[in-house]
Amino acid sequence: MTERKSVAEKIDILRKEKNAVILAHNYQLPEVQDIADFTGDSLALSQMAATTDADIIVFCGVHFMAETASIISPQKKVLIPDLKAGCTLADAITADQLRAWKKEHPGAVVVSYINTTAEVKAESDYCCTSSNAVKVVKSIPEDKEILFLPDMFLGAYAAKVTGRKLHIWPGECHIHAGIMTRDLEEMESEHPGAEMIVHPECGCTTSLLYQNANVSAIGNGNGGSNGNGNGHVKFLSTGGMIKHVSASNAREFVIATETGMLHPLRKANPDKTFYPAREDAVCRFMKMITLEKILKSLEEEVYEVKVPDATARLAKKSIDRMLEITA
Ligand code: CIZ
Numbered sequence: 001m002t003e004r005k006s007v008a009e010k011i012d013i014l015r016k017e018k019n020a021v022i023l024a025h026n027y028q029l030p031e032v033q034d035i036a037d038f039t040g041d042s043l044a045l046s047q048m049a050a051t052t053d054a055d056i057i058v059f060c061g062v063h064f065m066a067e068t069a070s071i072i073s074p075q076k077k078v079l080i081p082d083l084k085a086g087c088t089l090a091d092a093i094t095a096d097q098l099r100a101w102k103k104e105h106p107g108a109v110v111v112s113y114i115n116t117t118a119e120v121k122a123e124s125d126y127c128c129t130s131s132n133a134v135k136v137v138k139s140i141p142e143d144k145e146i147l148f149l150p151d152m153f154l155g156a157y158a159a160k161v162t163g164r165k166l167h168i169w170p171g172e173c174h175i176h177a178g179i180m181t182r183d184l185e186e187m188e189s190e191h192p193g194a195e196m197i198v199h200p201e202c203g204c205t206t207s208l209l210y211q212n213a214n215v216s217a218i219g220n221g222n223g224g225s226n227g228n229g230n231g232h233v234k235f236l237s238t239g240g241m242i243k244h245v246s247a248s249n250a251r252e253f254v255i256a257t258e259t260g261m262l263h264p265l266r267k268a269n270p271d272k273t274f275y276p277a278r279e280d281a282v283c284r285f286m287k288m289i290t291l292e293k294i295l296k297s298l299e300e301e302v303y304e305v306k307v308p309d310a311t312a313r314l315a316k317k318s319i320d321r322m323l324e325i326t327a
Contacts, residue, residue, distance in 0.1 A: 007291045008035050014298040021054035022294065023069070025061035026238040027260035027286040032060050035291065039264055041239040043114055043129055043319075046072045058297055059305070060289045064090040066305035067118040071312045071319065081293035083303045085285045087115055089201070092150040092171025095119035101147060105167060108145035111136055112318065113154060115173070118307040120149075122314035125321065130200050131237035132326040133158045137166070139325045153177070153205045157235065160209050175283045176201035179256045181208060183277050184233075187254040191275060194252035196233040197241055198277075202256050208233055245269055258283050 005013075012035070015022060023045040024036035033039050038048045042065040049057045050073045057078045059066040064087050066080040098120055102110065112124035113133070121127055128136040133148075137158045140146055146164065148155040150171030159166045179202040188196065198205065236244055238261055245253060245265055255261055256277035265274050296302065307315065 007295050011035055011291065011295050011298060014295070015058075018056055018298060018301075019054055020056035020058055020298060021049050021052050022058045023049055023060060025065060025260075025286065026242075026264055027258040027283055028060050028289060029260070029287055030263040031291055032289055032294065033260075033263055035294070036060060040242075041129070041237060042068055044239055045069070049073055049076070056298075056301070058294060060294065061085070062087040062090070062283075062285050063305065064115060064117055067307050067315075068114065068319075070305055070307045071118055071121070071315045074307075074309065074312055077301065078305045079297045079301060080303055080305050081290075081297040082288045085288045087173075087285060089113075089115045089150060089171055089173040090117055090120075093120060093169055095123050098123045098149070101149075101167075101169070105145050105147060108147045108167070109140050110147045110149070111140075112149050113151050116150060118311050118315045121318050122311045124315075124318040126325075127315075127318040127322045129237060129322075130154055131240050132322065133200075134161045135326055136322055137162045137164055140164075151201050153202060154200045156206045157200045157209065160206070172203070173201045173283075175258055175281050177203040179277050179281055180204050181211070184208065184254065184256060187275060187277055191252055191254060193250075194254050194273075194275065195248060195250040196254050196277075197244070197256065198233055198235050199238070199241075199257035200235045202277075204256065205235065241265065242268060245272065257281065258286065260286060 022036045024033045024039045038045055046069040049069055057069050057076050059069050059080050062085045066078050070078040110124040111126045111128055112120055114127055114129050126136050133154055146166045148166040149169035152168050152170050152172055155166055155168035181204040184196055184204055252273045254275050254277055259276045259281050262274050
């Protein structure tokens, strides 16, 4: 009798046969994160994949993330298991809209959040992530106008912390925008003493910043001004949340971001307790990737995401400029 293999086992066989690496974003389904070679935020994943000798990258995330992997590893074949896995925030501004905006502000410096299409990155001076947006903005000479896009909450955060006047594109991630101050207040009264860990794309970011003098800066969780201060509310990127929570003495945490994030946090910290700020903060695009689709992706080598060379070269410049500042 032939032994029946599970989908995960079949994925494993094919990944080795095809010399593929599987990346899973922190917001992916738990079973997808569990079979991945690497989990993390989109930039870190693309950078990790670039250090491997894999021929194929299967990106379990949304479309702009696969594009970032293609920009950083143009010689590798990048696959996304479902082409419909898009990002409403990245779709909030097109390259044409950005070109028109730039015309209205000649000479302005363009800072684009990583959640943008490759074409938009190619039209930008700097890329930034949620953990380094403040650093990137601070590095730009005071006399320069800055166009910040596409997330208005992250933009408002960077403006408040740096004291700079930014022109901010009115885009938002509908999941994060729905996490409001009253959600955090409710969680705080239910779980007094829990640390409030907030992604800066959240709708509550600006009011928390104004209301709560005891907040610590956004960052990557490495300490000091990077997010590990003594504040009760901490603004952190997903990578920063992982680092910060492991180092924190707190036992309970309220996590204000997409609920997929609770899986890696719980896995790495089985002795700590995590509550989502909102149970319904679930991105349906992130959850489109399933084990079955990953298997099909490897079997049929679908769906390829390839950024055209000229766009990739320009987009990479904006990423490299960011890395020069934040290295
Ligand atoms: O780039 C990412 O992975 C996103 C969208 C969020 C984060 O904070 O890691």
